[in-house]
Amino acid sequence: MAPKQSGITQLRVGRLVKAHGLKGAIKLELYTDEPERRFVPGASFSLQVPIDSPWRGKSIVLRELRWFNDAPVVFFEGVEDRTTAETLIRAILWVDKDDTEELDPDTWYDHELIGLTVMVAGEAVGTVVRVDHFPAQDLIVVKTDTGDVFVPFVKEIVPEVNISNSTITVTPPGGLFDINTD
Incomplete structure (x- = not known):
């Protein structure tokens, strides 16, 4: 998770994995359950790229999201050919998330779960x-x-996530957490 400033948190929503075709398309690995909400034309993404990347410190604007064989492929403004698309491979896409954004009560971001104690x-x-x-x-x-x-x-195995107590309650099937006492 990126630093929090003025009530805004950066959320990782995807990673660019491979150039697709000759017209600047890039295959996308999704890190969000809401691609139809996050990847709309005009959406802007902060880029996490290596220090020597020409994209360092820049943002990019989505032109279009298409689905090919159940895989998302994105087109960005200013990325018109395969050569330019290849300079973005392995870039991680981040969006701003307002802390007032409403989520389903059984929805958590990965960064909220990591570090919680499992009970x-x-x-x-x-x-x-x-x-x-x-x-x-x-x-x-x-x-x-x-x-x-x-x-x-799943709810049957993880019935409770308590962010305020930093715990996750698990009711595992037999053998999942059994410890060998030999």
């Missing part, structure tokens, strides 16, 4: 170190004393 039957078993996003469901990765545990992030 099973009232006992701390580990800490969330990352969230992996997959088509079927998300997984929270929990670092425990015996290694990482991948927990499906």
